[in-house]
Amino acid sequence: MTLSHVQVIVPLLAAMSLLAFACATPPEAEKKAADAAVSAATAAGAEKYAPSEFSAMTAAVKKAEYEMSNKAYKKARASYEAVKDLAEKAAKAAAEQAAKVAAAEKAAATADAEKQIADLEGRWKELQGQAAVAGKKLKADQKAAWDTDAKGVAEALEAAKAAVATDAAAAKAKLASIPAVLDMWEADLAALAAPAKDAKKPAATK
Numbered sequence: 001m002t003l004s005h006v007q008v009i010v011p012l013l014a015a016m017s018l019l020a021f022a023c024a025t026p027p028e029a030e031k032k033a034a035d036a037a038v039s040a041a042t043a044a045g046a047e048k049y050a051p052s053e054f055s056a057m058t059a060a061v062k063k064a065e066y067e068m069s070n071k072a073y074k075k076a077r078a079s080y081e082a083v084k085d086l087a088e089k090a091a092k093a094a095a096e097q098a099a100k101v102a103a104a105e106k107a108a109a110t111a112d113a114e115k116q117i118a119d120l121e122g123r124w125k126e127l128q129g130q131a132a133v134a135g136k137k138l139k140a141d142q143k144a145a146w147d148t149d150a151k152g153v154a155e156a157l158e159a160a161k162a163a164v165a166t167d168a169a170a171a172k173a174k175l176a177s178i179p180a181v182l183d184m185w186e187a188d189l190a191a192l193a194a195p196a197k198d199a200k201k202p203a204a205t206k
Contacts, residue, residue: 026068027077034064034080037087046090049097053090060086109168116175117160123182124153130189137192149181 038061046054064079131138131146138146156174164171 024073026071026073027080030077030080030084031064031068034061034083034087037084037091041087041091041094044091044094045098046087046094048094049101050090050093053086053093057083057086057090106168110164113160113164113168113171113175116172117157117164120175120178120182121157123186124157124178127182127185127189130193131185134189134192142188146185149185153178153181 038057041050041054041057046057060079060083064076064083067073067076067079128150135143156178160171160174163174
């Protein structure tokens with residue numbers, strides 16, 4: 001064997017030995033990367049928001065673990081790389097779906113809060129009309145209470161309308177005290193509008 005042949009064969013044998021060693025070594029780095037990607041996908045809610053991607057990922061994990069336990073390290077390395085890719089896709093799909101769900105829930109909450117504001121405003125306007133009619137019947141303490149409650153209701157409605165676009169829950173919280181106030185005044189004004197029990201009945205015609 002000539003020197004030139006030796007110079008070619010020796011590096012080739014060394015490379016083959018390194019390749020054989022790599023194939024015989026457990027793919028710990030690939031497994032670690034795959035595990036991290038799977039954890040990220042799980043944390044992103046892949047099981048709930050991307051069930052098909054999650055199923056494909058878990059099937060790939062089982063395959064890789066089976067190959068690893070059987071010391072088929074070359075196949076396991078490729079499988080863990082596939083797991084990492086599938087997990088990243090699952091995490092992305094889950095994030096996108098979760099964002100859509102959150103947007104839909106926010107829109108529904110906003111619409112519900114806006115309806116609540118509109119309903120309370122309608123009731124409040126009716127009460128204001130009734131209070132105007134019963135104005136002369138209101139006692140001094142009732143008039144003072146009405147003015148205080150009127151200010152509070154108006155401020156709460158305005159605060160709720162300002163908050164509803166960005167935080168429906170906060171808007172609803174600002175409305176929480178209004179229904180009880182309206183219920184109370186509806187009862188009080190209805191009582192004022194009712195005819196007195198001891199009012200004389202009109203004389204019967206003969």
